[in-house]
Amino acid sequence: MTPTSSPLPLPPTHHRTGAVAALALATLMQILPAGPAAATEFNLPQGPNRALIYAKCRTCHDLQYVVESKGMNASAWDGLIDDMEGFGVDLTPDERKKIVTYLQTYMGDTPPPAPSATPEVKTKVDGASVFAENCTACHQEDAKGIPETFPPLAHNSDLFLARLFPVKVLLNGMTGALRIKGAPYEGEMPSFSHLSDAELAAVVNYLRQSFGNDALATKKMAAVTADDVKKLRQSPMDPEKVLEYRASLE
Ligand code: HEC
Numbered sequence: 001m002t003p004t005s006s007p008l009p010l011p012p013t014h015h016r017t018g019a020v021a022a023l024a025l026a027t028l029m030q031i032l033p034a035g036p037a038a039a040t041e042f043n044l045p046q047g048p049n050r051a052l053i054y055a056k057c058r059t060c061h062d063l064q065y066v067v068e069s070k071g072m073n074a075s076a077w078d079g080l081i082d083d084m085e086g087f088g089v090d091l092t093p094d095e096r097k098k099i100v101t102y103l104q105t106y107m108g109d110t111p112p113p114a115p116s117a118t119p120e121v122k123t124k125v126d127g128a129s130v131f132a133e134n135c136t137a138c139h140q141e142d143a144k145g146i147p148e149t150f151p152p153l154a155h156n157s158d159l160f161l162a163r164l165f166p167v168k169v170l171l172n173g174m175t176g177a178l179r180i181k182g183a184p185y186e187g188e189m190p191s192f193s194h195l196s197d198a199e200l201a202a203v204v205n206y207l208r209q210s211f212g213n214d215a216l217a218t219k220k221m222a223a224v225t226a227d228d229v230k231k232l233r234q235s236p237m238d239p240e241k242v243l244e245y246r247a248s249l250e
């Protein structure tokens with residue numbers, strides 16, 4: 001007896017996808033939990049519009065699928081994005097084009113040689129652009145979120161729970177049930193540890209000063225520095241632990 005093996009040949013993964021196409025986004029998010037992979041960061045090669053993949057492609061599954069599909073040819077990537085749109089991925093024509101071009105170029109069958117290990121040349125980092133590129137797919141451009149799905153970051157005093165609280169959320173992600181401004185959420189905030197120290201510091205400082213949050217600071221809180229982020233990177237936490245830490249601050 002081999003209870004784990006099926007008597008019928010299983011169809012390849014990409015033929016199975018149609019079976020779940022009808023499911024709503026909210027359901028998908030429950031049936032495709034990130035599981036043990038949640039704490040792992042899947043790093044995609046540097047290239048134009050890479051941030052768009054991190055922003056648009058982690059609401060239902062993590063990037064393991066993308067990493068494992070490396071080497072597909074151009075038309076296979078194009079078809080795959082059709083499938084994802086069938087599942088509910090919401091892309092403007094411009095975003096679709098940028099995502100497909102990135103995948104065909106850097107995850108395709110003839111990827112350019114990996115750049116040498118020299119650190120990226122950073123031009124001046126600006127928190128507003130970091131927010132626009134990485135956060136609005138879920139928290140929305142006005143930072144008001146989507147009720148009971150993605151929490152608001154506008155008028156949200158949690159940003160001041162502790163000086164480094166938002167940095168811990170960004171470096172590690174955060175998972176589990178919580179209430180934000182009275183409404184229940186039970187989602188997954190993905191890790192953004194693939195962003196640089198300066199980018200993470202800038203987006204936290206930007207959020208605290210924008211979207212009506214500046215008025216909520218109970219006491220003056222010093223700006224987060226890239227050095228603060230660098231230090232916190234040395235002590236990774238599980239996303240569930242970040243939620244416990246948050247509860248300890250409330
Ligand atoms: C609305 C939910 C949703 C979003 C958002 C989403 N996907 Fe998917 N993705 C799925 C589902 C469902 C599957 C199928 C899982 C399975 O077959 O086990 C999948 C599977 C995949 C696979 C594996 C395909 C295979 O046949 O093995 C890749 C690669 C992938 N997604 C890439 C992406 C990319 C790139 C994006 C961003 C443009 C994205 N996904 C966004 C729902 C989504």
Ligand code: HEC
Pocket residue numbers: 054055058059130131134135136137138139149150151153156158159166169170174175176177178180185186187188189190192203204243246
């Ligand atoms: C894929 C969707 C998604 C993206 C993209 C995303 N978030 Fe989140 N974020 C969430 C979810 C869901 C939660 C609530 C987590 C929970 O339920 O435990 C959250 C929670 C948070 C919190 C905690 C709020 C509170 O009141 O405790 C902060 C801070 C935050 N996100 C900042 C950001 C920033 C900054 C970015 C961009 C760099 C970002 N998020 C991108 C989904 C996302």
